[in-house]
Amino acid sequence: MTDRQSMHLGLINALLTEKDRLIREKDELVDSKDKLWRELHAIVRAKDAENEALRQDARELSAENDRIRRKSETLERALKQLVDQEEEDGASGAEDEDEIKVEDARDPIHESVLDDVGYGRRFSDSASDSKTSQASLPPKTERACTTNKPQSTFAPLIRVTEEGEYETGRIENIAAPVVASIRSTLNEVERRHSERLIPAHPSYTSLAPTCVWNWATGTMSGARWTTQAPRTFACGGCFNARRACFMWLGKMKWMVLPLPPQVRDATVTPDEKAYYIYEGHETSISLPGIWQASRKKGKRKQDEVDT
CATH class of the missing domain: 1.20.5 (Single alpha-helices involved in coiled-coils or other helix-helix interfaces)
Incomplete structure (x- = not known):
């Protein structure tokens, strides 16, 4: 190569x-x-x-x-x-x-017409015991003297003891406007009973779930007790209406409920109107937390009407 x-x-x-x-x-x-x-x-x-x-x-x-x-x-x-x-x-x-x-000038406070169905009974002296004093209501009219209808007793709640017992006073010792308010409610009860809308008195055998006004009118949405100690203080509906609130205890006994302590002056005493009926301008909605919330508006079942 x-x-x-x-x-x-x-x-x-x-x-x-x-x-x-x-x-x-x-x-x-x-x-x-x-x-x-x-x-x-x-x-x-x-x-x-x-x-x-x-x-x-x-x-x-x-x-x-x-x-x-x-x-x-x-x-x-x-x-x-x-x-x-x-x-x-x-x-x-x-x-x-x-x-x-409105107060009836013809009837002094000791003779104010008050009973469970408005049949015209007057206040009488109350018998008292160690815990409570209640006023029984004998008949007012002459014809009523022959009736066998049971009498009712009213007792204003003064305070609740530390043991949870109710201490009540004498109905004749509370202010006249409170008595007039109670009489007005009982007049409404009488009217509705006369129209056969409600019985003569609640059929509950013990403590009622609503006050007398809400029971009689069927406005269950107004039956709002206080969130604390319910059935001890005036309900929200009666508070708003500036109306005395009282409830059925059973056995023909009624109890007048005071305002919650949050909405009344601490110096007010049980013999004054402001102890049971609010005199301010607020409503229950402007005082949240004191009363239970409103329930759905509706009518209760009508109790069987007495004949």
């Missing part, structure tokens, strides 16, 4: 070697490109998953906002109904206000 041929052969080998090197570099570049594409696709997929999660969060947030809005609208409607009910209770009390304040 000549030198020229040897040179050509060496050049060819060098070119082949360079070609192999370039092919390897190409393969490495292709592998690097594939790797970059895979990384890019992974980033895109991660971004898509993140965007989908954000969209899901946005949908859930929108749904939650809708629930909150609906709940807010429901609460607004409930609040409006509560305000309307309180206004109705207040309006009912305003309609009765003149009647509440």
Whole structure:
């Protein structure tokens, strides 16, 4: 082999070697490109998953906002109904206000007509024991003297002892406007009984679930006792109406309930009107937390009417 041929052969080998090197570099570049594409696709997929999660969060947030809005609208409607009910209770009390304040000049306080059905019984001296004093109500009219209807006793609640016992006083010792208010309620009881809407007196054998006014008129939405010590203080409806609140104890006994201590002056005594009938301008809705919330307005079942 000549030198020229040897040179050509060496050049060819060098070119082949360079070609192999370039092919390897190409393969490495292709592998690097594939790797970059895979990384890019992974980033895109991660971004898509993140965007989908954000969209899901946005949908859930929108749904939650809708629930909150609906709940807010429901609460607004409930609040409006509560305000309307309180206004109705207040309006009912305003309609009765003149009647509440009217006193019969012909009958002094000791002869005020008070009984469970308005049959015209007067106050009599009360028999007292170590705990309570109650006033029995004998008949007023001559014809009533021959009746066998049971007499009722009234007792104003003065305070509740630490042992939870009721301490009551004499009905003739409370203020005349309170007596007039009680008489007004009993007149309404008598009227409804005469129309055969209610029996002569509640049929409960023990402590009644409502005061006399709510029992007689069927306005159960106004039968709202205080949140603390219910059936111990005047209900929200009688408070709004500036009306004496009294309730059935069973066995022809009634108890006149004082105002909650939160709404009466600490210096007021049981012989004053302000102990039993509110004289301010607030309503129960403007004094939250004292009385239970209004129940859905409705009529109670009519008791069986006495013949």
